Amino acid sequence: MKEALKQIEQNAVAELERCGDLKELENLRVRFLGKKGELTAILKQMGQLSPEERPVVGQLANEVRADIEAELEKRIGELKRAEEEARIKAERIDVTMPGKAVKLGQKHPLTKVLDEIKEIFLGMGFSVAEGPEVEYDYYNFEALNIPKNHPARDTQDTFYINDNIVLRTQTSPVQVRTMEKQKPPIRVISPGRVYRSDAVDATHSPLFHQIEGLVVDKGITMADLKGTLEVFVKKLYGEEAQVRFRPHHFPFTEPSAELDFMCFACHGEGCRLCKGEGWIEILGCGMVHPKVLRECGIDPEVYSGFAFGMGLERIVMRRYNIDDLRLFYENDLRFLSQF
């Protein structure tokens, strides 16, 4: 029996020394010292011993247990230290490594060009007005001389909240809101989102942006409109930009016009960019209709004004030669980081 105990101790110490893993150590503890372990198995046979031998073997067994426990403790300590060292080594920071560059965000191309446009008009004495995107039918249509059933509504189908409330199809309602609140002289631009129930393709989106402009004062004429907008286009596209005004119709201006600028790719010859026209349309404009002035409480006998409205996406597309409007809304950094 003594031999067996010594054998256990020898085996245990050898195995503990070989063991390199804390979980394995626990298995060894169970195997040698556990309730069903090898040492216990020997002690169960103590009954077979003579009364003289029993205390001697008992003492030896206690020594063996103590030795194995001591060896176990030692190994646990060693392995834990080794583990800790490995962890510290793995976590060590190499201060000589190059750092990760922090990527700074930048303005969206739409915002960038809008800021430029605002800057141009602020420089001409305009201020910026805002209006709601969820708008009364009255402001979006009725007050702008577009009564229910007017054919102009066909091209501006939108999303209806109810019969009287729509997602605005244009920034023109801000004209009405401004004139209701403010007496002339008025000089405002109003950029913002507008909505139409158009299917998405390369040139259409149910959400896009417009910039509205409105000037009302005594003695405002078509010459003021032409001068202001010509200066605007030249500031935006460069002094060499050529513009032309073409008669058009809008229900809320009279007379109305569209403003084109000469295609900078072909200089009026006609090419793919301008679809053979030689000119590219940039905005709608006109003298504010007397009916609209009167509706807003401004006497058209005393005051006159001009207004204009342009689509931001188109201007930005021309500026950067972007051929698909969907790119603006996809949030693809490969696209956005180019501007």
Ligand code: DAH
């Ligand atoms: N709101 C018009 C549109 O969406 C654009 C426009 C034309 C605005 C003439 C104006 C204007 O202020 O005078 O097509």
